[in-house]
Amino acid sequence: MALETSPRVRIRATGFVTLLVIFLWMPIFSLVLASFNASRFFRFPFDSWTTEWYEQATTATTPRVLLGTSVRMAIVVTIASTVLGFISAMAFAGHQWRGRRTFQRVILLPLFLPQTVLGLALLLWFNQLNIAPTWKTAAFAQTVWITPVVTVVIAIAIYGLDQEQRSAAYDLGASKLRTFAEITIPPLIPAIRSGALFAFILSWVNLSLSTYTTGADASIPEWIQAKALGGYTPLVPSIGVLSFVLPAVTVGGILLLTQLVRAARHVNASILKSDSMQQRTDALKGPSN
């Protein structure tokens, strides 16, 4: 932002950015629009409007089962890949060791493999091992792909750590464990949180791995894919919109909550500070009274 820019350049930049944002939101608006269409077929403009599909989406059994599968997978994947991602981020960026460069490249490989191929490869693998595919095998498949992403997210924060602090803690006689818990971990908490958020979202929206590895179970994206290719039902747009609103509200709520907690802590801290200031001033004033 230190770069000097003329108003014309700024207007043009704003224009570009606005166009991109509209482009990215267009299909979501189209889903919202379609979800209120009263007809069983999609013909625009609609003859009449309804909220019936939202009622069906929230009361029928199928959407509830789909939601259950998606949520269960996302929770398992989030926990597994955040724990594993943190551990491997320590190897990725936290220590100097022989073989690290190779390690860095090797663990990023799954990201470059087309997910269709990875999904099919895992299907053949489970078949060889006589494991029947269910949502659990799909959660494993997603963990394989998502852990490297979480690793990179947390590694970014580890690179930013002050190594001197760790040495200082050792110099002051702190144990390995204590240094780890009190010096290394706290500044990494925000990155661990974003890593977990990434993991949750990537699992929530995953289609290509789930398609081949869920067996008889189906996640929300899988169901939408089947309907999109096999025949339109008016539940597709409404479930699509709900699949967006649910995580958006949850994530938004969590972010807001952490903001509030932080603000409250800040206020608390400043009250405490002013209290102690008051005491100190009182103490200073004390003798003169």
Added chain:
Amino acid sequence: MTATHDKERLDELAAQEPRIRFWRNPGGWWSLPIVVLLGVGFAGPLLIVLIFSFMPAGAFDISAQFTLDNYQSITRLSFDRSYITSLRLALITTLICLVISYPIAYALVKTLRPRAANIVTALIVTPLLVSENTRLFGWNLILSKRGILDGTSQSLLSTELPTMLFNEKAIILGMVYIYVPFMLFPLVIGLSTVPDEVIEAARDLGATRWQVLHEVEAPLAKPGIVIGGMLTFVLSLGAISEAQILGGNAVITITKDIDRVFGFQQNWPFGSALSVVLVMITGLIAYFSMSRINLDEVIGGAA
């Protein structure tokens, strides 16, 4: 401080030094869980695919009858055309994404106020909460016959629009739509490593806009451009929903072939051979672009 403490501290310091024996070093231990995970969930499955690709066509079990038939079938049955289609679509997508993302990334990093840039970033990221195929289905509703565009045009202008779905253009639109963020964010990271002073100095010395871009920004932002370009290309090469939802049966990409051969034809060995070739193509691209950049610098530079 006691002697034991001193000894422990020396051990700690020694542990931080590079080139220490693997098992004496915490880094090696930290790497174990993910190495096991990728061994079981990545290397193993890929090995099975590799073995299956040498099995007789239609086999469902691994046997000792190794054959190269499946690889010969790729060109014999003209599946090489699908690879060419996928590579062409991926290249076009990558170029369009680069052209779109560069000015946007520049605006986010250098032009807009940080507050505005944060809001825009949030607006760009939020749609990613919807799965790719669901968003592509949204495009399908916009572009289809009697869809939102055609329907609007028919009722307002009473002109029918030509078919917009089921051709290469629709697939490219879908791929650009899905992969533009994967180009944008590496570019943002890349461009934020270019110091403003350097750009200002170049301007003061009379460099044109193009010269600044070509000789100052691009070389400095290179790691971001390489990563963004590679990610977009490799992901587009593996894309499948775009062709399924917006392409119908008009365009056959290699991923669609693989899906069909495995699923509908139930020919695992041939599907495996097609996959192995695709993996080798993406692997080579990833390997060469990764070897041109220093991961510590790129990922550490984002901190």
